[in-house]
Amino acid sequence: MSSTVNQINDLTQQEYKWGFVTSIDEDRLPPGLNEDVVRAISLKKGEPEFMMEWRLKAYRYWATLERKHAEPTWANVKYPPIDYQALSYYSAPKQKKELKSLDEVDPEILDTYAKLGIPLHEQKLLAGVAVDAVFDSVSVATTFKAKLAEAGVIFCSFSEAVKNHPELVKKYLGSVVPYTDNFFATLNAAVFSDGSFVYVPKGVRCPMELSTYFRINAQNTGQFERTLIIADEGASVSYLEGCTAPIRDENQLHAAVVELITHDNATIKYSTVQNWYPGDKEGKGGIYNFVTKRGKALGKNSKISWTQVETGSAITWKYPSCILQGDNSVGEFYSVALTNNYQQADTGTKMIHIGKNTKSTVVSKGISAGHGQNTYRGMIKILKGATGARNYTQCDSLLIGDKCGAHTFPYIEVKNASARMEHEASTSKIGEDQIFYLQQRGITKEEAVSMIINGFCKAVFKELPMEFAVEAQKLLSISLEGSVG
Amino acid sequence: MSLLEIKNLHASVNGNEILKGIDLTVNAGEVHSIMGPNGSGKSTLAQVLARRESYIVTAGSITFDGKDLLEMKTEDAACEGLFMAFQYPVEIPGISNAYFLRAALNAVLKYRGQDEMDAIDFLPLLKEKMRMLEMDERFLNRPVNEGFSGGEKKRNEIVQMAVLEPKLAVLDETDSGLDIDALKIVAKGVNAMRNKNRAMVLVTHYQRLLDYIVPDFVHVLVNGRIVKSGGPELALELEEKGYSWTEPELAGKR
Numbered sequence: 001m002s003s004t005v006n007q008i009n010d011l012t013q014q015e016y017k018w019g020f021v022t023s024i025d026e027d028r029l030p031p032g033l034n035e036d037v038v039r040a041i042s043l044k045k046g047e048p049e050f051m052m053e054w055r056l057k058a059y060r061y062w063a064t065l066e067r068k069h070a071e072p073t074w075a076n077v078k079y080p081p082i083d084y085q086a087l088s089y090y091s092a093p094k095q096k097k098e099l100k101s102l103d104e105v106d107p108e109i110l111d112t113y114a115k116l117g118i119p120l121h122e123q124k125l126l127a128g129v130a131v132d133a134v135f136d137s138v139s140v141a142t143t144f145k146a147k148l149a150e151a152g153v154i155f156c157s158f159s160e161a162v163k164n165h166p167e168l169v170k171k172y173l174g175s176v177v178p179y180t181d182n183f184f185a186t187l188n189a190a191v192f193s194d195g196s197f198v199y200v201p202k203g204v205r206c207p208m209e210l211s212t213y214f215r216i217n218a219q220n221t222g223q224f225e226r227t228l229i230i231a232d233e234g235a236s237v238s239y240l241e242g243c244t245a246p247i248r249d250e251n252q253l254h255a256a257v258v259e260l261i262t263h264d265n266a267t268i269k270y271s272t273v274q275n276w277y278p279g280d281k282e283g284k285g286g287i288y289n290f291v292t293k294r295g296k297a298l299g300k301n302s303k304i305s306w307t308q309v310e311t312g313s314a315i316t317w318k319y320p321s322c323i324l325q326g327d328n329s330v331g332e333f334y335s336v337a338l339t340n341n342y343q344q345a346d347t348g349t350k351m352i353h354i355g356k357n358t359k360s361t362v363v364s365k366g367i368s369a370g371h372g373q374n375t376y377r378g379m380i381k382i383l384k385g386a387t388g389a390r391n392y393t394q395c396d397s398l399l400i401g402d403k404c405g406a407h408t409f410p411y412i413e414v415k416n417a418s419a420r421m422e423h424e425a426s427t428s429k430i431g432e433d434q435i436f437y438l439q440q441r442g443i444t445k446e447e448a449v450s451m452i453i454n455g456f457c458k459a460v461f462k463e464l465p466m467e468f469a470v471e472a473q474k475l476l477s478i479s480l481e482g483s484v485g
Numbered sequence: 486m487s488l489l490e491i492k493n494l495h496a497s498v499n500g501n502e503i504l505k506g507i508d509l510t511v512n513a514g515e516v517h518s519i520m521g522p523n524g525s526g527k528s529t530l531a532q533v534l535a536r537r538e539s540y541i542v543t544a545g546s547i548t549f550d551g552k553d554l555l556e557m558k559t560e561d562a563a564c565e566g567l568f569m570a571f572q573y574p575v576e577i578p579g580i581s582n583a584y585f586l587r588a589a590l591n592a593v594l595k596y597r598g599q600d601e602m603d604a605i606d607f608l609p610l611l612k613e614k615m616r617m618l619e620m621d622e623r624f625l626n627r628p629v630n631e632g633f634s635g636g637e638k639k640r641n642e643i644v645q646m647a648v649l650e651p652k653l654a655v656l657d658e659t660d661s662g663l664d665i666d667a668l669k670i671v672a673k674g675v676n677a678m679r680n681k682n683r684a685m686v687l688v689t690h691y692q693r694l695l696d697y698i699v700p701d702f703v704h705v706l707v708n709g710r711i712v713k714s715g716g717p718e719l720a721l722e723l724e725e726k727g728y729s730w731t732e733p734e735l736a737g738k739r
Contacts, residue, residue, distance in 0.1 A: 432539070437575040439559040440535050440568075441589035441645065442596065451588065455579025455628065 028091040033084055035059060038190050041090050045159050045193070048166055058179035058189035071183045075346040076375040076407055077315050079288065082253060089191040089224070144208065151207050153237075154199040158226055161197035168199055172230055176259040176296045176323070184255040184317075185292040188224045192257070195225035200235035200266075209465055211240040227258040231266035233299065238269040240468055251279075251314060256291045264299030264326065269307070271464055272320075273472055276312035278479075283342025283371070286314025293320040294350075297329035297358075305332040306349070307463045309472040311479040314343060319377065321350035324358035324386075331360040334460040336472070338479055339372025339404070348378035348409075353386040353419070362393040365457050368404035369480060379411040382419040389419045397427040398456050400449075400480070450477045486551060488513045488684050489534075489653055494545035496533050502543065503529040505709035511653070514681040518695055519688045520720060521706035522728040527688045528572060530706070531657040534686070535569040536562045550652060564596035566652030570642040570659050577629035582641065585629045586611060586648055593649060614647040618674045635662035643674040654678070655686045660694035672697030692724035705731050 027044075029037060038059045042052040065071075066084065148155050154165060162169050179189035196212045212227070231237055254276060260268045270293075279286025289312075295304035306320040322331030333349035351360035366374040374397065382389045397406035406427055414421065430452055438448035454461070454473055461469045489511040496504040503526045511517050521527050532540045534547070536559040547554040554562060577585060583604075591601040602610075612622065618640045630638050639659055646654050656675070660668055675698050679685070687700060695703070695717065703719040704711045705728070712731050713719065723731075 431575070433575050434577060436535075436537055436559065437571065438577070438585075438589075440563050440571075441585075441649065442560050442563040442592035443589055444560050444592070447588070447592070451580055451585070452577060455577055458579035 206237040260295035262302035289313035316345040369400035518700040568651035636667035
C-alpha cells in the first residue's frame with residue numbers, strides 16, 4: 001500500500017507550467033489604500049462622476065469593516081493576516097496612447113497570451129470564440145468586436161462600458177452583489193480596475209462563445225476585476241473565463257466580483273477554468289482567490305448555469321450563487337475543485353429560491369491530494385413564496401493519498417412545505433484496487449488515475465463547452481501528475 | 486517450452502507468508518484448476534501472477550512465455566498476454582465499459598507495436614463478444630461494473646478476456662456468486678476461448694465450475710503448497726471427501 005501512496009505522491013508533483021513573468025513597463029500606484037488612491041484609480045480611468053462616488057461609498061464602508069476586522073473567518077481555510085496597506089491597488093501595462101487595434105498591443109503581452117495558448121489575432125480564431133484579455137488589472141484586447149456588434153451584442157472591457165454605456169452600468173452595477181455585500185466584494189467595489197462587460201439585447205442568441213482570459217503579471221499587486229453580464233428578455237449567452245499567474249514566492253490577492261442578470265426567458269451559462277498559481281510543493285506562494293460570483297434570475301423562465309473547474313490558487317474562497325427570483329427560473333452549479341500539495345479550497349454555492357416552481361441543481365466534485373484540504377459549502381434556501389421549488393444536490397469527494405482532507409458543510413433552509421429537496425453525498429478514496437484493475441488490463445498507472453478522475457468528474461465536464469472540456473481534463477491530469485505514479 | 490513455469494514460489498502479504506513453495510508448469514493449450522480450502526493461498530497465487538504490487542515474492546521464480554514475469558510491471562504483464570478475471574471486479578464510475586475496453590485493447594496493441602483501433606472498428610468487435618456472453622448492448626455505455634449484478638460483473642470479465650485474447654487467463658473464483666444459468670453462460674464463453682495456443686488457470690473453491698469447464702489438470706493447494714495433483718477425477722474426489730483428507734498427507738510430509 002505504501003508504495004502506491006508514494007507513487008500517488010509522484011504523480012501530483014507536476015510543475016506549474018504557466019509560471020513565467022513578462023517584462024513590460026507598468027503603470028502602478030504606490031502601495032496603500034485610502035480615499036486618494038480610490039480617486040486616483042477613478043481618475044486614471046477617466047470615469048464619470050457616478051462611478052467615483054460609488055467607489056468612494058464602497059471604500060468608506062470597507063474602511064469601517066477593516067477597523068472592525070470584519071474579514072470573513074468562517075471559511076475552512078488558514079492563512080496569515082493580509083496587510084491591505086502593503087498592496088498596490090493598480091497596475092497596468094504602460095500604454096502611450098489609446099489602442100485602436102490589436103496591432104498596437106505591446107508585442108510582449110501578445111507573446112504572453114500566445115505562450116498561454118490564447119491566440120488573440122482574430123484571423124486565427126477559427127473556433128469562433130471572442131476573447132477579452134485582462135492583463136494585470138487592465139483589459140488589453142477584445143476580439144471579434146465587429147461581428148458581435150452586428151448582432152447587437154456588447155462585449156467590451158468594463159472601463160469601456162463605463163464610458164460608452166454608462167446607463168447600463170448605472171442600472172445594473174451592484175444590483176446583484178451590492179458594495180456592502182462582504183469584505184472582499186466591498187474592497188473590489190472600491191478599487192476594481194477592469195474586467196469584462198456583456199450585454200445581450202432582447203431576443204438575441206449570442207452568435208459565439210464569449211471568453212475572458214485573466215493574467216496576473218505584476219508583483220505585490222492585487223487583482224480586482226469585475227464582470228457584469230446582462231441577458232435581456234429571451235437572450236442567451238455562453239461565457240468562459242480562464243486565468244493564470246506567474247510563480248512568485250509571496251501570496252497575491254485576487255478579489256473579483258461577477259454579477260449576472262437574466263430577464264424573462266433569458267439564459268446565461270458561465271464557465272470557469274481557474275488555474276491561478278497554486279504555490280509550490282511546500283505551500284509557499286500562490287494566489288488567494290477570494291471571489292464573489294452571483295447571478296440573479298430576475299425574469300420568469302430564465303436560467304443561470306455556473307460551471308467551474310478550480311485547479312489553481314493557494315486558497316480558493318468562492319461560492320457562485322443564484323437568486324431565483326423569477327417564477328420557473330432555474331439555477332445550476334457544476335463544480336470540480338482540486339486541491340493538491342498545500343492548497344485549500346472552500347467552495348460551493350447558494351441557491352436562493354424566491355419565485356414559484358424554481359428549480360436548482362448542484363453537482364460538486366472535490367478532489368484532494370497531497371496535503372490539500374477541500375471543503376464544499378452550500379446553502380439551499382427556499383423562501384416562503386417559493387411554492388413548488390425543487391433542489392437536487394450531489395456532493396462527492398475523492399481522496400488521493402492519506403494526508404489530505406475533504407469536508408462538507410451543506411445548509412438547507414426551507415420555509416415552504418411544498419418544496420422538494422434531495423441531497424446525496426459520498427466520500428471515496430481512489431482505490432489501489434481500481435488502479436490495479438486498470439493496470440491488469442494493460443493501462444499504465446498514470447492513465448489509470450487520469451481515467452478514474454475523469455470518470456469521477458464526468459457529470460461536471462459534460463457541462464463545459466467542448467474545447468474547454470478537453471482543456472479541463474488535461475489540466476486536471478497535469479495538476480495531479482506526480483500524485484499517483 | 487512451457488507457457489508458465491513457477492518454481493519454488495514463496496510470497497507474502499502484509500508480512501505474512503501465504504505461498505510456501507509452489508511448483509507448477511502450464512503448457513499452451515492446457516487448462517489447470519487450482520482448488521483448495523479457504524485461506525489456502527489460491528487467490529494469492531492469482532494476484533501474484535497478475536503482478537499485484539502489495540503481494541511480495543520472497544523466493545522462487547516465475548517464467549511467462551520465456552520471460553521473467555517478476556521483472557514485469559503489472560501493465561506490461563497484461564500487455565504480454567496475461568489476463569486475470571477478478572473475483573471481485575472493480576467499479577470505475579463515470580467511465581463507460583466501451584471506452585474502458587477500447588483503452589485497454591489499444592494499450593495492449595500499442596505495447597505490441599500494432600495499430601490502435603478506432604471506435605468504429607472496435608464497436609462491432611465488442612458487440613460480438615458481448616453477444617457471446619449474452620450481455621445486453623446497454624452495458625456498452627454503462628460505467629464499468631457500476632450497478633452490475635454479481636453475475637453481470639463476472640460475465641463482463643469474460644467479455645474483457647474475449648476482447649483482449651490473452652495467452653494465459655487466470656480466472657479467480659469466477660464461479661462465485663453465479664447462479665446456474667449464469668454459470669453456464671460464463672462456461673460457454675470460456676470454453677469457446679480454449680485453443681491450443683491459450684492456457685487457463687481456474688482458481689476455484691468448488692467442483693461445480695469444473696462440471697462445465699473440464700480441466701486437464703487439477704491441483705490441490707493447502708496451506709500455501711500444492712499437496713496433490715491429478716486429472717479431472719481429483720476434483721470429484723474432493724467434492725465427495727472434502728479437503729480434510731488431503732491434510733494428513735501434508736502432515737506426513739513434514
